[in-house]
Amino acid sequence: MQKTPNQELLVAAIKDGTVIDHIPSSRIFDVVNLLGLQGLASAVVVGCNLESGQMGKKSIIKVADKFFTPDEVDRLSVVAPGATLSIIRNYDVVEKHQVRLPETLRGIIRCDNPVCISNNEPMPTRFHVKDNATVRCHYCEHEQRLEKVEIV
Ligand SMILES: [Zn+2]
Structure with missing residues (x-):
């Protein structure tokens, strides 16, 4: 595949660090926010x-x-359930794997049921991942679509 000059620039090597690839473009700023990348002192390159x-x-x-x-x-x-993580050390990819949803999400997303105990007590939320699109609250059994969830 032909690459434009811009893309050549964006894929330029970093010496040590992490490359997160195959992020849906619609979620790129969610990823920046939830990983707290705006607060980092080191170099961050975002390509959309x-x-x-x-x-x-x-x-x-x-x-x-x-x-x-x-x-x-x-x-x-x-x-970004389909994202790929590459660990770079001394310009080499030493590890590469696809991000996978765990079976349980603890303290990551909010339950959208206002009367759920997790919204009314100081406690971490807990969800079971049913498939790659739906999660179920451990406490109130309310189900939510993953693409709509709010990050804690
Ligand atoms: Zn709940």
């Missing part, structure tokens, strides 16, 4: 609406000197 054979358009984020924790990867999986 890049051509992708598989997805039509995709977005990519590169973060220098940052390696995400399992909890942060779980958060990422909620808004």
